[in-house]
Amino acid sequence: MLFDAASPDLSISTPSLAPGPAPLSPPAEAVRAARALAPRLFAQAAATDAEATFPGQEFAWLRAAGLLTAPLAPALGGAGLGAPAATEALLDVLRHVGRGNLAVGRLYEGHVNALLLIQLYGHAAQLQGWAADAAAGRLFGVWNTEDPAQGVRLEPLPGGRYRLFGAKTFASGAGYVHRPLVTGALAEGHGWQMFVLPADAQAPALDRSFWRPLGMRATASYRADLTGLEIGPADLLGPPNAYYRQPWFGGGASRFAAVQMGGAEAVFDETRRFLQRLGRTDDPYQRQRLGQMALLRESGRQWLRGAAARAALPADAAAGPQPAAAAYAGLVRTAIEQIGLAMLPLAERCVGARGLLQPEPFERLHRDLTHYLRQPAPDAVLADVGRFVLDGHDF
Ligand SMILES: Cc1cc2nc3c(=O)[nH]c(=O)nc-3n(C[C@H](O)[C@H](O)[C@H](O)COP(=O)(O)OP(=O)(O)OC[C@H]3O[C@@H](n4cnc5c(N)ncnc54)[C@H](O)[C@@H]3O)c2cc1C
Structure with missing residues (x-):
């Protein structure tokens, strides 16, 4: 059944905003x-x-x-x-x-x-x-990851309409997302087309057995088979191959890295809380580890600020900064992957076996972050950065 965002309890009010001297933007x-x-x-x-x-x-x-x-x-x-x-x-x-x-x-x-x-x-x-x-x-959502055996393709029909064939995997929110932005191949090598599927009217067939993950369980990232569904001209978004245009495609890595960084910060926050609650704050080794974790957290925040500063450069600087923005996003996602991977064992040593028992949150945080840190082509992204600097460019 499709998620109806209008029906859940909306009675919990927007977090109250204390009045300040000047209104926030x-x-x-x-x-x-x-x-x-x-x-x-x-x-x-x-x-x-x-x-x-x-x-x-x-x-x-x-x-x-x-x-x-x-x-x-x-x-x-x-x-x-x-x-x-x-x-x-x-x-x-x-x-x-x-x-x-x-x-x-x-x-x-x-x-x-x-x-x-x-x-x-x-x-x-x-x-x-x-x-x-x-x-x-x-x-909304974005479903780009293909089913390896049967990727999505658009077969033309009269009147500018298309019939869809094939499936996506890791289709997060499938069955709940009303407007997934989907990519698929046009006929005869005409390119890779984005469209917004009205999934409440044209519902894909879901294979929920695809999703038996280590973590990130609640994302409902099922296999979604679009075969037999139809879309019209109003559903098509942009020209063919627009999805992979740079710097927007590569630059988007900073956004998933920001979410990952939030997961790493939760590990930090909970480790500190756990040690404070047990009164284990005087031990020099625990202090040293928390210092190391604070360093990792601040590094991640600085990487995100760097990504934001580059994204904010004016568009007419396309000859220089724009390619640098995508390459820099490759650095950001790599750095934050390393920060997440370094944060977890420090937290585990801090909280010990007892901390890894439910209802403590660490086993869930560990599963979720470990799984979500897996993003496409991590090695190729860093190799692209290497090529960028070897070609004489810089950030
Ligand atoms: C929780 C979750 C939700 C997701 N939701 C969505 C979603 O809503 N929409 C969506 O489109 N996708 C989604 N994805 C998929 C995601 O975008 C990536 O496709 C997926 O995470 C790829 O990770 P991977 O580790 O399998 O990558 P891979 O790129 O397969 O990398 C795995 C390893 O293989 C290596 N490798 C890569 N290419 C090659 C090659 N050609 N030859 C040899 N080695 C290679 C890499 O260097 C790496 O070591 C989701 C993923 C997760 C975990």
Whole structure:
């Protein structure tokens, strides 16, 4: 059954915002809302830590906090988080949501990514329609990862319509996301086309047995078979091959890295809490490890600030900074992968075997972060950075 974001309990109000001397900008308001929401997401995370669940309540909270529309431009009813100048705020929002619950962060990052692509490539009528969908609580996602045996293709029909064949894997939120942005091959090598599937009317066939993961259980990342579904011209987004255009494709790595960084920060926060609760704060070895973990956390935050600074460079600097933005995002995702991988064993040594028992959150945090750190082609991305600098470019 499709998730109806209008139906979950919306009675829990938007986190209250204390009056300040000067009103915050809409991006800063979004950061404040996400920061305020993180503890509530964290408290709820164990309850949805299962393959057959979806964090619908959490998305009702995100909606109530204005975060489902926040990536849209103000003219479309959003907070403008998609503007290059607001990238630091966007990455902060993603980090806070990931800190609360990495599975929710993954799903929310897909929603954000789809809305950014729609704003890059959609025409006016599409923008209005999809912005209204987001305002109505409809969830978006991006499904690009192919079924290795049977990738998605679009077969033309009369009237500019297409019949779909093939399947996606790791289709996060499948069965709950109303508007997945999907990619597929056009006939006779005409390229790789984006379209937004109205999944509430054209529902893919789901194979839930695909999703028996180590972690990230609540993302519902099933196999989705689109065979036999039909789309029309209004569902197509942008020209063929737009999906992989740089720097937007590579630059997007900073967004999933921000969510991952939130997961690493949750490990830090909980380790500190655990040691404080047990009164184990005077031991020099524990102190040294917490110092090392604080260093990792601050490094990750600095990497995200660096990514935001480069994304905010003016577009007319395309000859220089724009290719650098994608290469830099490759560094950011690699650095944050290493930060996550270094944070986990430090935390495990701090909390010991007792800390790895439920209801302590560490075993879930470990599973979720370990799984979510696996992203496409990690080695090739770093090799691309090597080629970039060997070719004489720099950041
Ligand atoms: C929780 C979760 C949710 C996800 N949700 C979505 C979603 O909603 N939409 C979506 O599109 N995708 C989604 N994905 C998929 C994700 O985007 C990646 O496709 C996936 O994580 C790839 O990871 P991988 O480790 O299998 O990558 P790979 O690229 O297969 O890397 C694995 C290893 O193989 C190596 N390698 C890569 N290519 C080659 C090659 N040609 N020859 C030899 N070695 C190679 C790499 O260097 C690495 O060592 C999700 C993934 C996760 C974990």
